[in-house]
Amino acid sequence: MVDFKNQNSKLSQFFAGDLWYNFCHSPVAVVSFSISVLCLLLALFAQLIAPFDIFDLVAIDLMDADLPPPWAGEDGDSRFIMGTDDQGRDIWSGILYGAQISIFVGFTSVIISAIIGIALGLLAGYKGGRIDSFIMRVADIQLSFPAILIALLIDGVMRGLLPREMHDELAIYVLIFAISISGWVQYARTIRGSVMVEKHKEYVQAGQVIGLPSRIIAIRHILPNVLNPIFVIGTIHLASAIITEATLSFLGVGMSPTTPSLGTLIRIGNEYLLSGEWWITLFPGAALVILVLSVNIFGDWLRDALNPKLR
Amino acid sequence: MTLLAAKNISIGFPSRHGMFVAVKDVSFDVQPGEILGVVGESGAGKSTVGNAIISLLEPPGEIISGEVHFKGQRIDNLPSEEKRKMRGRKIGMIFQDPQTSLDPLKTIGQQLVETIDLHLRLGRKGSGQRAIELLEKVGIPEPELRMKHYPHQFSGGMRQRVVIALAICGEPELIIADEPTTALDVSVQKQILDLMRKLCIETNVGMILVTHDMGVIAEITDRVAVMYNSKLMEIGVTKQILGNPQHEYTKSLISAIPRPDKRIERFPLVSYIEEVIEVDQVFDIKDHWLGQSRDFSMHVADDGTILQVKDLCMRFQISNSLLKSKRRYLDAVKDVNFSIKEGETFGIVGESGSGKSTIARMVTGLYTPYSGSVHFLDKEISAISHTPEVLAYRRQMQMVFQDPFSSLNSRMRVMDIVAEPIMFHNLAQNRAETEQIVLDLLKLVGMSDDAYAKYPHQFSGGQRQRISIARALATRPRFLICDEPTSALDVSVQAQILNLLKDLQSELNLTMMFISHDLPVIRQMCDRVAVMQHGKMLELADSEQLFENPQHSYSQHLLSLMPKLDMLPGRSFS
Numbered sequence: 001m002v003d004f005k006n007q008n009s010k011l012s013q014f015f016a017g018d019l020w021y022n023f024c025h026s027p028v029a030v031v032s033f034s035i036s037v038l039c040l041l042l043a044l045f046a047q048l049i050a051p052f053d054i055f056d057l058v059a060i061d062l063m064d065a066d067l068p069p070p071w072a073g074e075d076g077d078s079r080f081i082m083g084t085d086d087q088g089r090d091i092w093s094g095i096l097y098g099a100q101i102s103i104f105v106g107f108t109s110v111i112i113s114a115i116i117g118i119a120l121g122l123l124a125g126y127k128g129g130r131i132d133s134f135i136m137r138v139a140d141i142q143l144s145f146p147a148i149l150i151a152l153l154i155d156g157v158m159r160g161l162l163p164r165e166m167h168d169e170l171a172i173y174v175l176i177f178a179i180s181i182s183g184w185v186q187y188a189r190t191i192r193g194s195v196m197v198e199k200h201k202e203y204v205q206a207g208q209v210i211g212l213p214s215r216i217i218a219i220r221h222i223l224p225n226v227l228n229p230i231f232v233i234g235t236i237h238l239a240s241a242i243i244t245e246a247t248l249s250f251l252g253v254g255m256s257p258t259t260p261s262l263g264t265l266i267r268i269g270n271e272y273l274l275s276g277e278w279w280i281t282l283f284p285g286a287a288l289v290i291l292v293l294s295v296n297i298f299g300d301w302l303r304d305a306l307n308p309k310l311r
Numbered sequence: 312m313t314l315l316a317a318k319n320i321s322i323g324f325p326s327r328h329g330m331f332v333a334v335k336d337v338s339f340d341v342q343p344g345e346i347l348g349v350v351g352e353s354g355a356g357k358s359t360v361g362n363a364i365i366s367l368l369e370p371p372g373e374i375i376s377g378e379v380h381f382k383g384q385r386i387d388n389l390p391s392e393e394k395r396k397m398r399g400r401k402i403g404m405i406f407q408d409p410q411t412s413l414d415p416l417k418t419i420g421q422q423l424v425e426t427i428d429l430h431l432r433l434g435r436k437g438s439g440q441r442a443i444e445l446l447e448k449v450g451i452p453e454p455e456l457r458m459k460h461y462p463h464q465f466s467g468g469m470r471q472r473v474v475i476a477l478a479i480c481g482e483p484e485l486i487i488a489d490e491p492t493t494a495l496d497v498s499v500q501k502q503i504l505d506l507m508r509k510l511c512i513e514t515n516v517g518m519i520l521v522t523h524d525m526g527v528i529a530e531i532t533d534r535v536a537v538m539y540n541s542k543l544m545e546i547g548v549t550k551q552i553l554g555n556p557q558h559e560y561t562k563s564l565i566s567a568i569p570r571p572d573k574r575i576e577r578f579p580l581v582s583y584i585e586e587v588i589e590v591d592q593v594f595d596i597k598d599h600w601l602g603q604s605r606d607f608s609m610h611v612a613d614d615g616t617i618l619q620v621k622d623l624c625m626r627f628q629i630s631n632s633l634l635k636s637k638r639r640y641l642d643a644v645k646d647v648n649f650s651i652k653e654g655e656t657f658g659i660v661g662e663s664g665s666g667k668s669t670i671a672r673m674v675t676g677l678y679t680p681y682s683g684s685v686h687f688l689d690k691e692i693s694a695i696s697h698t699p700e701v702l703a704y705r706r707q708m709q710m711v712f713q714d715p716f717s718s719l720n721s722r723m724r725v726m727d728i729v730a731e732p733i734m735f736h737n738l739a740q741n742r743a744e745t746e747q748i749v750l751d752l753l754k755l756v757g758m759s760d761d762a763y764a765k766y767p768h769q770f771s772g773g774q775r776q777r778i779s780i781a782r783a784l785a786t787r788p789r790f791l792i793c794d795e796p797t798s799a800l801d802v803s804v805q806a807q808i809l810n811l812l813k814d815l816q817s818e819l820n821l822t823m824m825f826i827s828h829d830l831p832v833i834r835q836m837c838d839r840v841a842v843m844q845h846g847k848m849l850e851l852a853d854s855e856q857l858f859e860n861p862q863h864s865y866s867q868h869l870l871s872l873m874p875k876l877d878m879l880p881g882r883s884f885s
Contacts, residue, residue: 216735
């Protein structure tokens with residue numbers, strides 16, 4: 001019924017499609033998406049935007065330590081718009097660099113989780129039988145522990161295995177590994193469910209009648225048909241991965257104070273909160289809330305928009 | 312006095328692309344005790360009319376102009392609370408699928424008593440009494456006992472009887488039935504139609520029967536309205552419309568109905584349907600890729616047998632247990648024997664659950680038989696699976712599926728769908744040759760040139776089925792299995808597809824196994840026919856012999872249920 005003028009270009013199809021239309025007509029979606037993108041851009045170009053390089057020890061002056069924001073206290077310095085922390089580092093710069101690390105950890109672990117989850121889900125759903133039972137029981141066992149506990153466990157084991165002097169260097173990879181291992185289950189479950197529906201459809205049987213091996217049927221025919229929900233789960237998982245990273249860092253098992261993520265910044269500030277230096281923890285905390293909330297709201301909207309049955 | 316009158320109603324669905332008008336300027340009326348049929352193909356707007364009358368349009372749909380009068384009172388502009396009170400009490404509704412129109416968590420009795428009490432205020436006891444009477448009326452044996460049962464404990468036909476009981480329990484004066492028998496087998500369909508007819512006569516209820524099936528229309532309606540493309544084409548007494556249609560669309564629709572009484576060479580060409588390019592021999596099949604090297608050193612037996620099936624059995628496990636003796640099985644196919652000769656069309660007919668599709672899936676290797684053998688060309692192929700040698704045999708056998716909406720991968724372009732078997736089996740020299748072959752194949756099945764770059768969702772059901780046939784032909788098979796290839800299609804499209812299959816068969820010298828529940832279609836297509844019931848093959852005979860002189864009592868029963876379409880033009884004297 002709907003006649004598109006340019007049917008050939010995928011991009012023009014997208015802009016003519018329902019998703020884009022719904023997006024433009026939903027203020028929540030537009031606002032949350034804009035804030036998410038703004039956060040991403042600020043973090044991505046932290047090196048260009050931030051007034052100070054927080055890794056440059058020479059530029060840090062201990063004399064500047066614990067300065068409140070200039071608009072909130074008399075002894076504030078106009079160079080430090082959000083004040084400084086206990087070592088004299090600019091909080092605003094810290095947030096930008098910290099967000100960069102947080103978002104990097106979030107994105108990488110989402111991608112790794114998704115790859116593991118999709119592969120195992122496809123295998124379990126298509127093969128069925130014992131392979132399916134095994135993979136899904138492992139998933140069930142893992143689900144019975146909170147994700148943060150598993151991440152803590154992996155983190156602890158890795159720290160035990162690695163030599164001490166490498167801890168700070170490798171902390172970020174250990175974090176990514178821990179978060180992605182704790183997150184694959186939802187991808188695997190979703191994919192497995194969809195695969196089990198798809199594999200009884202006639203196009204799969206048609207492939208079998210042609211004589212295609214199961215590997216080709218699973219990857220070329222079934223996989224593209226079950227990927228849609230992954231974008232939704234991925235978006236929501238991104239928010240929770242960032243939170244998990246922040247939690248681990250806050251607990252002191254994540255990023256070290258020399259290369260702080262948002263969680264580390266909050267932890268540092270937490271120690272000074274009772275002595276009246278609220279700005280050290282408040283601003284990184286607010287940044288984390290804005291980032292996670294906007295990504296999460298956008299993810300929720302995306303889920304509703306792609307699955308009209310939920311509305 | 313006129314029971315219901317619809318005056319020039321138009322129904323629209325506003326959307327961001329503007330108003331989509333689903334029904335344009337339709338007028339009709341229904342008298343008490345009369346059955347008015349509304350017939351049309353998918354997308355004609357017939358169900359929308361039914362829903363609009365009792366205000367059950369899917370939002371944001373609305374009546375944009377015109378009036379609906381019920382016993383002289385205008386009802387389309389009543390407040391929604393008033394409309395709600397009319398539903399059930401004044402106007403009852405019977406839906407298509409008895410599986411979903413009953414609440415699975417309540418007993419039949421609870422559902423009936425609740426509805427009766429709501430409408431008639433008879434109290435619990437009175438309502439219960441009334442419910443039992445109703446169940447008796449719609450022909451459910453032992454109604455007191457059945458009151459305590461849940462919907463899943465009823466068969467499809469029985470469930471539809473319960474739905475009818477629910478529809479009439481508020482003693483409505485008008486019933487709207489939307490495809491009430493489409494989900495049912497022929498034998499059950501007949502009983503339900505008889506029941507509906509009886510109710511209309513006994514209680515003087517008016518009925519609007521929405522259906523796509525001319526057989527149903529001919530069976531029980533008094534008058535019929537023919538809809539096409541949102542408009543009313545023709546309305547009048549059923550006998551006159553079917554026997555002497557005036558409108559071009561009705562004429563072509565009626566000519567497309569497969570005749571149960573006589574085999575004809577081809578269906579007459581039907582105008583008024585979707586665009587298909589007419590091909591008269593686009594290329595010489597003998598010189599073409601399609602006509603070449605189709606044997607691969609495999610030989611048909613001396614007596615011409617291409618497929619031989621011996622003592623074929625298939626059982627599915629229905630309940631598992633550690634103890635072997637406690638496991639329970641369902642025999643889907645039991646001791647089936649038949650053989651198919653090269654070049655013939657072998658039909659398998661039976662109601663749902665008779666095991667006909669299971670046979671097809673065992674022959675193609677989708678299922679492994681529990682016991683028995685499938686001998687194809689010069690090889691036994693049932694026991695062995697994916698060795699390269701067997702692949703060559705499997706390639707000689709392809710299948711056309713029932714549902715054109717799920718049999719094509721929606722993420723692949725038509726080009727890639729049809730090219731896949733060619734590429735996988737290395738049947739062409741290079742990409743360019745493959746593309747040329749795909750274009751020829753698409754032309755052969757009547758698709759236009761620009762189809763190859765599109766995705767399946769851009770096509771209608773009939774066109775998708777053509778693409779599906781092109782894919783099946785892409786391995787250059789000798790043997791084609793068609794599993795209900797037209798049961799998801801409209802009758803005019805069905806005629807085209809059946810014509811296409813006949814043409815392809817004679818051009819490519821294909822052997823076909825044709826599976827259907829539809830007897831007239833079987834008669835038009837098949838040389839020999841097997842009748843199946845509960846997994847057993849009851850009768851196997853030449854098509855003409857079976858239809859003229861059936862031997863088995865079940866075959867006789869099935870044939871007696873075929874809709875009598877003798878009122879159609881030129882049929883009574885053939």
